[in-house]
Amino acid sequence: MLVYNSQSHRKQELVPVEEGKVRMYVCGPTVYDQIHIGNARTFLSFDVIRRYLIYKGYQVTFAQNLTDVDDKIIKRANEEGRSAAEVAEEYSCAFIEQMHRFNIMDPDVRPRATREIEAMQEMISSLIEQGNAYVADNGDVYFSVRSDGDYGVLSGRDLDQLRAGERVEVNEDKRDPFDFALWKAAKPGEPSWPSPWGDGRPGWHTECCAMIHHYLGTPIDIHGGGQDLVFPHHENECAQASCAWHAPLANCWMHTGMLRVDGEKMSKSLGNFYTLKEVLDKYSADAVRLLMLQTHYRSSLDFRFELLDGATNNAERLASCIKNLRWAAENSPMGSELTEADRALSASIQEAQAEFARQMDDDFNSSGALAALFGLVTSANTYLAQVAGAAAAAVTLRAADTLQELCAVLGLELSAANEEDELPAGLVELAREQAGFEGGSASAAAEALLAARQVARTEKNWAVADAIRDGIAALGLMVEDTAAGARLRSKRA
Ligand code: AMP
Numbered sequence: 299m300l301v302y303n304s305q306s307h308r309k310q311e312l313v314p315v316e317e318g319k320v321r322m323y324v325c326g327p328t329v330y331d332q333i334h335i336g337n338a339r340t341f342l343s344f345d346v347i348r349r350y351l352i353y354k355g356y357q358v359t360f361a362q363n364l365t366d367v368d369d370k371i372i373k374r375a376n377e378e379g380r381s382a383a384e385v386a387e388e389y390s391c392a393f394i395e396q397m398h399r400f401n402i403m404d405p406d407v408r409p410r411a412t413r414e415i416e417a418m419q420e421m422i423s424s425l426i427e428q429g430n431a432y433v434a435d436n437g438d439v440y441f442s443v444r445s446d447g448d449y450g451v452l453s454g455r456d457l458d459q460l461r462a463g464e465r466v467e468v469n470e471d472k473r474d475p476f477d478f479a480l481w482k483a484a485k486p487g488e489p490s491w492p493s494p495w496g497d498g499r500p501g502w503h504t505e506c507c508a509m510i511h512h513y514l515g516t517p518i519d520i521h522g523g524g525q526d527l528v529f530p531h532h533e534n535e536c537a538q539a540s541c542a543w544h545a546p547l548a549n550c551w552m553h554t555g556m557l558r559v560d561g562e563k564m565s566k567s568l569g570n571f572y573t574l575k576e577v578l579d580k581y582s583a584d585a586v587r588l589l590m591l592q593t594h595y596r597s598s599l600d601f602r603f604e605l606l607d608g609a610t611n612n613a614e615r616l617a618s619c620i621k622n623l624r625w626a627a628e629n630s631p632m633g634s635e636l637t638e639a640d641r642a643l644s645a646s647i648q649e650a651q652a653e654f655a656r657q658m659d660d661d662f663n664s665s666g667a668l669a670a671l672f673g674l675v676t677s678a679n680t681y682l683a684q685v686a687g688a689a690a691a692a693v694t695l696r697a698a699d700t701l702q703e704l705c706a707v708l709g710l711e712l713s714a715a716n717e718e719d720e721l722p723a724g725l726v727e728l729a730r731e732q733a734g735f736e737g738g739s740a741s742a743a744a745e746a747l748l749a750a751r752q753v754a755r756t757e758k759n760w761a762v763a764d765a766i767r768d769g770i771a772a773l774g775l776m777v778e779d780t781a782a783g784a785r786l787r788s789k790r791a
C-alpha cells in the first residue's frame with residue numbers, strides 16, 4: 299500500500315519497522331477552547347487512516363497528546379480568574395466528548411504534557427550534554443538550530459534563506475533567531491515545575507518528541523498532523539529526536555490539507571469560525587464525515603454549511619439501503635436457486651470490496667472509496683427493484699454486511715440502519731378503527747394497517763386507503779413502498 303511521505307514528497311510503500319505492526323502518533327490539541335472543524339478534519343483523517351490499517355490486518359498502536367500547558371491556556375485562565383489546570387481540564391473533557399460524538403476512536407495512549415515533565419527533562423538534559431541546547435541568561439533552555447546540520451530538511455527550508463526572508467522576533471537571549479525554547483523559565487502567576495535549570499515549564503515542541511520516545515519508541519511508522527505543523531513544529535521535533543537519539547523520529551510524515559470556510563481561511567476575525575460542537579449540534583456525525591471524506595486528506599477542503607444537507611441525504615441513502623436489504627433478506631425464501639440478478643449483485647459486492655481497497659491502498663483515497671461504496675448502493679437498489687419481494691436471502695444479506703463493514707472502516711455509524719423504527723402506541727387504536735384489529739402490539743397493528751391499505755388499494759377503495767395513510771401520517775410515520783413490500787418508517791426530520 300502506498301502512503302505519501304511529506305518528507306520525501308512522494309508516495310512510498312508502507313513498510314513498518316515491525317512487520318504487521320504500525321505505531322503512529324498524531325499531534326493533539328492545545329486545550330484552551332472547543333476545537334474547530336479544521337482540527338476535526340485532521341483528527342478525522344487520521345481516524346480513518348487508523349481504521350483502514352486495522353481493517354488491513356495491522357496491529358496499530360496510536361498515541362495522541364493533549365497540550366495542557368501553554369501560553370493560550372494561561373491567558374484564558376488569567377482572563378477568567380481561574381487556574382490554568384482548571385481551564386485545561388475543562389477543555390480536555392470537552393475535546394474527548396466531541397471526539398466521541400464524532401465517532402473518533404480513542405487513542406491507545408493519551409499523554410498529557412503536564413504529566414510527562416520527567417521524560418521531557420531527560421531529553422533536554424541529553425540535548426544540553428550533546429551540545430545541541432544551551433541555558434540562556436534569562437533561564438530559558440533553547441535548542442540550537444545551528445548545531446543540527448539537517449535542520450530544515452523536513453520542511454525543505456534552508457536556514458540562511460529563512461533568516462534572510464522571515465521577520466522573527468528579536469530575542470537577545472537566543473544565539474540564532476530560529477532557536478526554539480525547550481524549557482521556559484517560570485514567570486509570576488504561571489504554572490511551573492522544578493528543573494536543573496530552575497523552575498519553569500516545557501516549550502510546546504518538546505512534548506511530542508519525548509512522548510513518542512517514551513510510549514512508542516523511535517522511529518515510529520507514521521507521524522501526522524495538519525500541514526500548518528510542518529514548520530516549525532515538526533521540523534523542531536525532527537531536530538530534537540535526531541540530535542537526542544541519533545535516529546529519525548518517524549519513517550513517514552503525513553500531513554492533512556487545511557480546511558477552509560466558503561473559500562477563505564477560517565478565522566475568528568472573519569466570523570467564519572465553526573466549532574465541531576456547533577456543527578454536530580445541527581448535523582449528524584455521519585453527514586459531517588461523509589462531507590469531509592469526499593475530499594482527499596491532503597487537499598484543502600472547502601467547507602460550506604449547505605453541503606451538509608446533501609451529505610445528510612447521502613447518509614440516509616446508505617442507511618436505508620442497508621435497512622431495505624436486511625428487511626428483504628428477512629422476508630425472502632432461503633436456499634432458492636440463484637437468478638441472474640442475484641449473480642449480478644454478488645459480482646457488484648466483490649467489485650465494490652476490491653475497488654474500495656484499491657482506492658484506500660492508494661494513499662487513503664477516501665473519495666474513491668466512497669464512490670465504490672455508493673456504486674454498491676446503486677447496484678443493491680436496482681437489485682431490490684428488480685427482484686420485487688423475491689430477493690435471495692444470502693446474497694442480499696452479504697450486500698448489507700459488506701456495506702456495513704466498509705462504512706465502519708470509514709467510521710460511519712449509520713445507526714438509523716440498525717435501529718428499529720419506534721412505533722407509537724396510537725397505531726393500535728388506528729388499526730382498530732380502520733382495520734378491525736383486535737390485537738395489542740404496535741408492530742402487529744402496523745401489519746394489519748398495511749394489509750388493510752393494500753386490500754383497499756386493490757379494490758380501488760381510495761377513501762379507505764387515504765384515511766389509513768392520513769391516520770399513519772398523523773402519528774408521525776409514513777408508508778414506504780419498497781420493492782419488497784410496504785412498511786412504516788418515521789418521517790424524516
Ligand atoms: P492545534 O490545537 O492548533 O495544535 O491544532 C490541532 C490539529 O489541528 C493540528 O494537527 C493542526 O495542524 C490541525 N489544524 C489546525 N487548523 C486546521 C485547519 N484549518 N484545517 C485542518 N487542520 C487544522
Ligand code: ZN
Nearest residue numbers: 325326506531
Ligand atoms: Zn507535535
